[in-house]
Amino acid sequence: MSSFGIHQIGAVRIEKEACYIEIYQTYTPGLRHIENFSHVYVLWWISMRDNPKDRSNMLATPPRLTKPVETGVFSSRSPARPNPIGLTKVKLLKVENNRLYIDRIDAIDGTPVLDVKPYLPGDSIPVDEIKLPEWFEHLKNK
């Protein structure tokens, strides 16, 4: 089995009044022009699930369903998955030096950040064209 090396380029910071992505000094030249984007993807490492048990998990039970269902892990956004890479689309509120202030992220303070990518029009699918299993249909009305 092939294995690949991933490095931490920054960290998620959660404070009382704000949350931001802190990019380490080595990588800050890579932020040039990022303040021109309204949204970016953050790829992060789900450290708390980086263990053999969670990484061999193949099934998931999505939370908050009235009728629970056990789906495959690739049919879910469960954090317990073979490669615990988190993917979150965030709104960029402001950029100050090596800090990207964002609206929210489903990661805890100190979480390693792996990559930041701009959100482009091609990433957007009109909601009425997105097909989902019935147990996720309620997400369309959020």
Place this chain on the structure above:
Amino acid sequence: MSSFGIHQIGAVRIEKEACYIEIYQTYTPGLRHIENFSHVYVLWWISMRDNPKDRSNMLATPPRLTKPVETGVFSSRSPARPNPIGLTKVKLLKVENNRLYIDRIDAIDGTPVLDVKPYLPGDSIPVDEIKLPEWFEHLKNK
């Protein structure tokens, strides 16, 4: 610097008439119910850019611009980036056993696949709410 271990769960297959994601046998139980989604994200390893030179690259020149501009790598989708993780939103055409047939992917035959995640309504941003630098504005009319 922290380093994390990523494993290959499958591969991109490009054939004359079709392209698909092949998921390795160990991971196929994770595909349960995936045929109910119209779109998924594929995370893949950009093998051809997994070298010290490309991974230390901090600037990028987006292709096909009439007036070229040198932006930060995190303001671009350039494959030469510190962690060469590719992220592509694909349309799921059909699922046959461990094969996810898709419309297209910007990866070559044999590319390692790291993760598959369902595309959910929360991933969609109305195009008129996406702010971009002027050199990417033409992407909105595609």
